[in-house]
Amino acid sequence: MGDISTGQETQVPAFQPLHSGCSKIPSQSLPYASGVALSGWRWRQCGLTSNVEWNACMHSKPTTEIFTDLLDAKKIPDPFLDENEKLVQWVGExxxxxxxxxxxNAANAHAFQDLVFDGLDTIAFVYLNEELILESTNMFHAHRINVTGKFHDGLNNLRIIFHSALKYGKDIEKKRGHYRSFNGDHSRMHVRKAQYHYGWDWGPVLMSCGPYREVRLESYAAQINNIFVDSQLSCDLQQANVNVSFDAATNQDVEVDVCMTSPSSIRYHGTAMVHKSNTGGLLSLTIPKPELWYPIGHGPQVFYTVDIELKASSGTILQSTTKKIGMRKARLVQNPLEDQPGSSFYFEVNNNPVYSCGANWIPGHSFLTSMTDGDYTAALTALADSNQNMIRVWAGGVYEPDIFYEECDRLGILVWQDFMFACGRYPCYPEFAASVKKEAVDQVLRLRNFCSIIVYAGNNEDYCIAENLKLDWDMDDNSGDWRSTDFPARTIYETYLPSIIAKYSPSVPYHPGSPWGGNGTEDPTVGDTHQWNVWHGSQEKYQLWDKLVSRFVSEFGMLGFPSVKTINKFVTDPKQRYPQSSVLDHHNKADGSERRLALYVMENLRVNAMDLESWVYATQLMQAECLSFAYRSCRREWRGPGREYCGGNLVWQLNDCWPTQSWSLIDFYGDRKLAYYAIKRVSANLSLGINRTTPELKALKGPPEKITDPPHDLSFKMYIFDVWAINMTLNNFDAKIEVRLFDIMTGALVEEKYLPVCSLAANRTTELAADLAVLQTTAIQARMLTPDGAVIARASDWPQPLKYVLLPCALDMGIVLTVMDGLVEIRSETPVKCVQLYLADGSRNDVIWEDNGVDVFPGDIYAIKAPGLEEGDDVRMRFYGSS
Structure with a gap:
């Protein structure tokens, strides 16, 4: 440990890496050079003839892939349009x-030269000046190849052959055997490539390849890398012990200086000596009263600036780098509960319990190199703007690039990070095991400085596959080696991966899989579950979501169509723009989804028309209703210390990878579905919930047996409702609650209840009223108000299913819009369900609706902010029953 001091010091400018394409490395004033990210790629199909012409990439980016290059060269049709996906399958073959x-330039060269490959997709043979220097069969591997002495003085050539991953997998399958998978060709089980490239129930089969992450030439006299700033906080959070470790490559004795600057500009210094024979080093700092990073809604997102300098014995700076580090203490809490079986499952950050409310993330594009930094920022900002605080990086995609996690750190979004094993029975033969071990180490080394990563999980639904296929999964067998069973990958999930996390990122919890719990994968009392009995499975009514809650629901969802504007972009023939067209069916990859979607729409909504606009609205309304029931039901069960009956819900899914019908909240072209706004309202830190039911249903612990509710049940049913408030802030909050019941047909106020000013306890649900009687001809509105009468939150409840609700003629509802600069006010003389605002000019993208799809009640002006809107703009609306 070096000497530690605080205070001001003279700043040394950080060395800036070079990015100059495939060109001469300029002479540097510093003896250390970071080199170049190679670009100026050219490409061609190989294996045809020896004189196939090269094609230059039509961009200067350092990353590229074959589909985007073929598209740029106009050699294939756009696979995102119409049914063109069928025409481009030859590319992946x-x-x-x-x-x-x-x-x-040998005169400017340093002692070491490396070629660094951050990611090659996937079966790659790399030649430097026609010498084979690397064979890579894992898309998630990083490679650092020492090429010292292998360069020509002058022009050099790097060439990479990418073999078909599909054919490679099938060849391995013949040798190693058939391993079952759900979604995609079964041979993907043998190939460490983004699994969604093989096709999923929301994505196409587009088997791309290429240098999808940077390839860099690094030339240096000395270097440190794999820097890890590990902060261990005391129990009372009053002290941080910081260990800074690193790997080193040097041919001389060097000094490593570390300066950590706090968010309030206090500096802490440490120094370590590294002998030329060493391969790494460690230094420690002690920081009193550290300034901590918190997830959104729980505190500030603040960062320490860590400046690291590598110096020669003469004092010359050989390398300089800077990292932004958020200090936080994280824990996965699984404790016994009061009054219920099993154990909790929630995350604690800096000793504060956090309810995780968020979404699942799939790759943002089928062609990964098409994603820009701005795309990641926009998607994650939209998540944060919808009052969500967690994103799950799903196991069938990729370990996302640094910008994704940087944005999560900045926004305060917690990250549930899966390892990339999804929906299959994976092997564990020696070569495969060695490859996934290196994959895990490479990725954990890269990701471990991001404070937003709150948990690593071993896989997605592979334990469900084991149950489904009745594999050898003995939960009492804790031997740690299951390679000889027919569930060999259990060794990866329960032995290899947790040991890698413990070694390289010990402050982050590990969870063997998702879902994973006590007695199997569907135990609602332990661990996390994927609740797909709405949509898949038993196809329960979504109004019964309160019977489906578990300790942590890490997947659930409902499909909804993308916007009409999005459909018009990918369906080029106007004659195909109707709900059941072959093109729209082609862009729906979920098996049987047409029947399921129709089932849920027809079970719940009155559908007066089947044109495209009406069907899009109906599916989006149904999706919004379903997810609202789910969110309210889960959040209600966050009841305070010892009663954390549900610790989080992550909706499937936030985004799309291509234009499609899916479970997403935001479609591929960025249009927000009605469900996005619905969960934004229900996830607010201060919100209300209403649940209408019958006494018989309320008494049940789970969904009723379907035979107990026959179609000719003529008995009279009495309906009751409960009201509760959710305060996810860290302070008690005083509020007034107003509950009003309206006749749906006439708009008459049937009943009004005021609850006196009550104190809503911090970070939990407060039950406000129970078993209040209600007629099925009334809609309920609850409002939360400050003591002086300002509206903070609204909730509404309608008789279910909505298709039975008798509505007045649309012209008799008395709905009025008032359009102002940046604002629309909505008034109505009767209760109105799901008012959606839109611009008559559908081509405009300059107006952002901050809310939409709202329920409006008499005597309550609903104001929707809309940046970019101007008074006089032609704003139109549709609502339930308007057509």
Whole structure:
């Protein structure tokens, strides 16, 4: 440990890496050079003839892939349009070749030269000046190849052959055997490639390849990398012990200086000496009263700036780098509960219990190199704006690039990070096991400085597959080696991965899989569950979501169509723009989804028309209703210390990877579905919930047996409702609650109840009223108000199913819109369900609706902010029953 001091010091400018394409490395004033990210790629199909012409990439980016290059060259139709996906399958069945040139100046060279590959997709053979220097069969591996002495003085050539991953997998399958998977070709079980490339129930089969992450030439005299700033906080959070570790490559004795600057500009210093024979080092700092990073809604997102300098014995700076580090203490809490069986499952950050409210993330594009930093920022900002605080990086995609996690750190979004094993029975033969071990180490080393990562999970639904296929899964067998069973990958999930996390990122909890719990994967009392008995499974009514809650619901969802504007972009033939067209069916990859979607729409909604606009609205309304029931039911069960009966809910899914019908909240072109706004309202830190039911249903612990509710049940049913408030802030909150019941047909106020000013306890649900009688001809509105009468939150409840609700003629509802600069006010003389605002000019993208799809009640002006809107704009609306 070096000496530690605080105070001001003279700043040394950080070295800036070079990014100059495939060109000569300029002479540097510093003896250390970070080198170049190679670009200027060219490509061609290989395996045809020896004189196939090269094609230059039509961009200068350092990353690329074959589908985008073929599209740029106009050699394939756009697979996102119409049914063109069928026309481009040959691409993934072919081998491809990339190459670039760069200049090396031996006079300016340093002691070491490395070629660094951050990611090659997938079966890659790399040649430097026609010498094979690397064979890679894992898309998630990073490679650092020492190429010292292998460069020509002058022009050099790097060439990469990418073999078809599909054909490679099938060849391995013949040798190693058939391993079952759900979604995609079964041969994907053998190939460490993004599994969604093989097709999923929301995505196409587009088997891309190429240098999808940077390839860099690094030339240096000395270097440190794999820097890890590990902060261990005391129980009372009053002290942080910080260990800064690193790997080193040097041919001389060097000094590593570390300066940590707090958010309030206090500096802490440490120094470590590294001998030329060492391969790494460690230094420690002690920081009193550390300034902590918190998830959104729980405190500030603040960061320590860590400046690291590598110095020669002469004092010359050989390397300089900077990292932003958020300090936080995280824990996965699984404790016994009061009054209920099992144990809790929630996350604690800096000793504060956090209810995790969020979404699942799939890759943002089928072609990963098409994603920009701005795309990640926009998607994650939209998540945060919808009052969500967690994102799950799903196991069938990729370990996302640094920008994704940087934005999560900045926004205060917690990250549930899966390892990339999804929906299959994976092997564990020696070569496969060695590959996934390196994959896990490479990725954990890269990701471990991001404070937003709150948990690692071993896989997605692979334990469900084990149950479904009745594999050898003995939960009492804790031997740690199951390679000889027919569930060999259990060794990966329960032995290899947790040991890697414990070694390289010990402050982050590990969970063997998702779902994973006590007695199997569907135990609602332990661990997390994927609740798909709405939509899949038993296809329960979504009004019964209060019977489906578990300790942590990490997947659930409901499908909804994308916007008409989005459909018009990918369906080029106007004659195909109707709900059951072949093109729209092609863009729906979920098996049987047409029947399921129709089932849920027809069970719940009155559908007066089947044109595209009406069907889009109906599916989006149904999706919004379903997810509202789910969110309210889960959040209600966050009841305070010892009663954390549900610790989180993560909806499937936030986004799309191509234009499709799916469970997403935001469609591929960025249009927000009605469900996005619905969960934004119900997830607010201060919110209300209403649940209408019968005494018989309320008494049940789970969904009723379907035979107990025959179609000719003529008995009279009495309906009751409960009201509760949710305060997810960290302070008690005084509020007034107003409950009003309206006749739906006439708009007459039937009943009004005022609850006196009550104190809503912090970070939990407060039950306000129970078993109040209600007629099925009335709609309920509850409002939360400050003591001086300002409206904070609203909730509404309607008789279910909505298709039975008798509505007045649309012209008699008395709905009035008032359009102002940046604002629309909605008034109504009768209760109105799901008022959706839109611009008559559908081509405009300059107006952002901050809310939409709202329920409006008499005597309550509903104001919707809309940045970019101007008074006089032609704003139109649709609502339930308007057509």
């Amino acid at each position: 072919s081998d491809w070749e990339y190459a670039c040139d760069f200049t090396h």
